[in-house]
Amino acid sequence: MISMAKPTPITVPTEPIGSIPRPVDLIERVAKGDSEDPDLAPLYEDAIRDTIERFEATGSSVVTDGEQRKYHNFATYCVHGLPNTAPDGFKISFSGGHTRRMARLTRGPFRYRRYADCYLDVAMRYAHVPVKQAVISPSALSLMYPAERIRDYSREQFIDDLLSEHKTEIRRCLKKGAHTVQGRIGNLAARHGAMSVQSPLTTTTAESHDVPFAACLALRCRRQFPAILFMPAGRCGRLSKEDSCGSHP
Numbered sequence: 001m002i003s004m005a006k007p008t009p010i011t012v013p014t015e016p017i018g019s020i021p022r023p024v025d026l027i028e029r030v031a032k033g034d035s036e037d038p039d040l041a042p043l044y045e046d047a048i049r050d051t052i053e054r055f056e057a058t059g060s061s062v063v064t065d066g067e068q069r070k071y072h073n074f075a076t077y078c079v080h081g082l083p084n085t086a087p088d089g090f091k092i093s094f095s096g097g098h099t100r101r102m103a104r105l106t107r108g109p110f111r112y113r114r115y116a117d118c119y120l121d122v123a124m125r126y127a128h129v130p131v132k133q134a135v136i137s138p139s140a141l142s143l144m145y146p147a148e149r150i151r152d153y154s155r156e157q158f159i160d161d162l163l164s165e166h167k168t169e170i171r172r173c174l175k176k177g178a179h180t181v182q183g184r185i186g187n188l189a190a191r192h193g194a195m196s197v198q199s200p201l202t203t204t205t206a207e208s209h210d211v212p213f214a215a216c217l218a219l220r221c222r223r224q225f226p227a228i229l230f231m232p233a234g235r236c237g238r239l240s241k242e243d244s245c246g247s248h249p
Contacts, residue, residue, distance in 0.1 A: 015062045016055055016063065016064050018067070018074075020051050020068065023047050026043045026044065026047055035072060044071075044122075047066075062131070064123070064133070067119075069122070073100050074134070075136050075141075076100075078112040082113050084105065085105055086103065087101065087103060087104075089102035089105075090144075102144050103144055104146050105150065107152075109153070109161050110162055110165070112169065115168065115169045115172050116134070116135045116169055117178070120133060131177070132178065132179055132181070133180075134183075135166075135169055135170065135181055145158050
C-alpha cells in the first residue's frame with residue numbers, strides 16, 4: 001500500500017505597493033474642485049482607513065495607504081505645483097490606455113514641493129502592522145529635465161539636486177516611522193523605447209540620444225546609495241530602518 005504524504009503548504013512572502021482605486025464619492029468630489037481642498041481631508045482619511053483595513057484583513061504583515069492622498073498622481077506628488085515647471089513634459093503611456101504627463105523643469109534649482117512622509121501620519125494612526133511608504137524614484141523624476149539644456153542650470157547640477165531631495169525624502173520617511181521605503185517607477189524604459197541603464201536601486205531612463213545623462217544618474221545612484229546596492233536581491237529597491245543611510249553621503 002502506497003501512502004501519500006500530505007503536501008506541505010508553501011508560503012510566498014508578499015507585500016503591497018502601489019495605488020489602490022479610490023472611492024467613487026472621493027473621485028466625484030475632487031472632480032468638482034481642488035484636490036487639495038481642506039474640506040476633502042475627511043474623505044481622504046476614510047479612503048486611507050478603508051484601504052488599510054482591507055490590507056490587514058488579508059493577513060498582510062506590512063501595509064500601505066494605497067497612495068490615496070497622492071491625488072494628482074504617484075509620479076508627480078512631490079513636484080506638483082512647483083512654480084519653475086511647465087505642464088508640457090514627457091508623456092507616459094500605460095497599458096491600460098491612460099497617460100500621465102510629467103512636468104517640464106523650466107529653471108533651477110530643482111526642489112521637492114512636498115515629501116512623502118507627510119502621508120504617514122494618517123496611515124500610522126489606523127495601521128496595526130508596520131507601514132511601508134512608497135516614493136517615486138529619481139529615475140522617473142529625471143524625465144522632468146528637458147532635451148534642451150536649461151540655461152545656467154546644467155544636467156549635472158540637476159542630478160545633484162535630484163538625488164539630494166530623494167535622500168532627504170527617504171530619511172524623513174524613516175524618521176517619521178516608516179517600516180520600509182520602496183521606490184516606484186515601473187518599466188518606463190521598456191514602455192517608451194528609451195535607453196535603460198539598470199542598477200539595483202533604479203531603472204534610469206533617458207532618450208536614446210542622451211545616454212550619458214542616463215549613465216551619469218545611474219553612477220551617482222551607485223555612489224550615493226551603497227546600502228541598497230549590497231542588499232540581497234529580494235530586497236533591492238527597499239530601504240528599511242536598519243539600512244538607514246546615516247553614514248553615507
